[in-house]
Amino acid sequence: MIRIRITEYLDIELERERWCCNRCGADLGSAREPWKKGALIRERDPREIHLPIGPSKEFNFSFDPDWMRIVEFYCPKCAVMIDNEYLPPGHPLTWDIQLDVDALKAKHGVTSAPKRRARRPR
Ligand SMILES: [Zn+2]
Numbered sequence: 001m002i003r004i005r006i007t008e009y010l011d012i013e014l015e016r017e018r019w020c021c022n023r024c025g026a027d028l029g030s031a032r033e034p035w036k037k038g039a040l041i042r043e044r045d046p047r048e049i050h051l052p053i054g055p056s057k058e059f060n061f062s063f064d065p066d067w068m069r070i071v072e073f074y075c076p077k078c079a080v081m082i083d084n085e086y087l088p089p090g091h092p093l094t095w096d097i098q099l100d101v102d103a104l105k106a107k108h109g110v111t112s113a114p115k116r117r118a119r120r121p122r
Contacts, residue, residue, distance in 0.1 A: 002108055006097060009075070009082040010035055014110045017101055026077035034095040039073040039082055041093075046070050046086070065089075 002014040011022045012031045019028035019035040028038030046063035049070055053061045063086075072084045085094065105111070 002110060004104065004108070006099070007083070009080055010097070012099065012101075012104075014101075014105055014108055021075040021078060021080065021082070023080045024075060024078035026075050028075070031099055031101050034093055035082075035097065036073055036093045036095075038076070040076045040079075042072045042074065043089075044070040044072060 001016075003011045003020070004014060005011050005022060007022075009022045010028070011020050012018065013020055017031045019031050019038060020026060021028060026038075028035045045065045046068050047065060050062040058064075067088060068086055069089050069091075070084055071087050073082045074080065075082060083096075085096075087094070
């Protein structure tokens, strides 16, 4: 099994073409799709992290939660925070790491698993 480290918390298993947690090995989905589909996702009010400063509701060095959310991504097995990003409310998941899986497999000498032959009808 060849595991390639992609980020601090993300690996891929080349033979199986799967994202996995670097810490616990949990499967996070197909390496040909966004790893975020396999993560636990938490949306946070940005004012919890960037505390407003001063009395003004509008000018306070924080973010307006109607315009910005902090989205956190966790491993569903060990709960390590894999990543986070700042997005407008309701924004679809971003696909931030799109790998050329075939090129990686070729680079590491991994051949695709042989496809099963279809059964002959009797
Ligand atoms: Zn994990």
